[in-house]
Amino acid sequence: MLRFKLMKLSPSHRQRGITLIESLVAIVIAALGILGIVGVQIRTLADTQTTVRRAQAIRLIEDLGERMRASPNALLNLDNYASGFDKKASDLAASDCSSSKCTSAEQAAYDLKQWKTALEQTLPGGQASLFRAPGETVDANRRQLGVIIAWRENEREGTKDDAIDATKVRAADGTFSAGTDDANACPAEKTCHLQYIPVAARCAPYSDGSGTVTLYCS
Numbered sequence: 001m002l003r004f005k006l007m008k009l010s011p012s013h014r015q016r017g018i019t020l021i022e023s024l025v026a027i028v029i030a031a032l033g034i035l036g037i038v039g040v041q042i043r044t045l046a047d048t049q050t051t052v053r054r055a056q057a058i059r060l061i062e063d064l065g066e067r068m069r070a071s072p073n074a075l076l077n078l079d080n081y082a083s084g085f086d087k088k089a090s091d092l093a094a095s096d097c098s099s100s101k102c103t104s105a106e107q108a109a110y111d112l113k114q115w116k117t118a119l120e121q122t123l124p125g126g127q128a129s130l131f132r133a134p135g136e137t138v139d140a141n142r143r144q145l146g147v148i149i150a151w152r153e154n155e156r157e158g159t160k161d162d163a164i165d166a167t168k169v170r171a172a173d174g175t176f177s178a179g180t181d182d183a184n185a186c187p188a189e190k191t192c193h194l195q196y197i198p199v200a201a202r203c204a205p206y207s208d209g210s211g212t213v214t215l216y217c218s
Contacts, residue, residue, distance in 0.1 A: 050191060056122050057149040057193040063118070064147060065197045067111040073104035075199045076213070078132065080108035081145055085129045085187060089116035125152035129184045133196055145197045146180060150190040167194040 068074040068081070083092070095102050097110040112130070119126045126149065133144035148167065167186050168176040178185060186192035 053123060053151055053191065054193055057151070058195070060115070060119055060122060060149060061147050061193075061195045061197065064111075064115050067115065068145070068197065069200055071104065071107055071111065074108065075143070077104050077108045078142060078145060078199060080105050081112055081130050082132065083112060083116070083128070083130045084184075085127050085150065087116075088127070089113055089120055092116065119149065123149070123151035125190070126150070127187070127190075131180070131184050134181050143199055145199055146184065146194070147197060148180060148184055148186065148192055148194040150187050150192045153189045153191045167192045 071077075074081075092109065092113040094109040094113040095106045097107050102110060116128065119128055128147060128149045131146045132142055133146050136142045136144060167180070168178065170176055180194060
């Protein structure tokens with residue numbers, strides 16, 4: 001008759017392998033925490049890049065405003081600054097006004113070409129549309145130039161908020177609407193900044209009654 005002897009397991013034998021499981025769980029938790037931190041850092045970096053790009057866009061619009069203020073005939077030649085998203089700097093024909101005398105229209109074309117060149121060199125995928133303010137319907141009363149700058153989108157899809165969208169206009173009741181017409185809407189997969197430049201009337205247009213318009217500068 002065989003007799004079986006039961007071995008009594010010591011506490012150390014019963015706990016064998018538990019330390020390994022605890023280590024694996026700790027590694028998994030640590031990995032999840034690291035992934036979370038990396039995700040937050042990536043999101044913060046993306047937001048920071050968007051802020052930097054928007055600041056660059058604002059500085060570019062200010063530069064265009066300074067160029068127009070330096071030109072005494074900018075108001076009369078407002079149409080010469082109009083340019084859509086499809087017009088790149090290389091598509092614009094302009095005389096070199098830095099080395100030769102130019103007319104007011106040629107000066108506007110030169111400033112626009114130089115400005116779009118700087119835009120394309122500053123912002124990734126940068127492009128811009130310049131247009132007369134749609135709210136100003138009477139030619140004699142037009143005093144603003146609309147500028148919307150677009151660059152390569154950095155935000156994730158669905159993260160844009162109307163409250164911080166620089167192309168939206170907020171009404172008194174809190175609702176938002178597009179700040180420009182469909183022809184100058186922000187292109188798909190682009191981040192945009194919209195701003196209107198008030199054009200100073202340094203020189204006033206004067207008509208002698210024969211249809212010829214000249215400028216009187218005080």
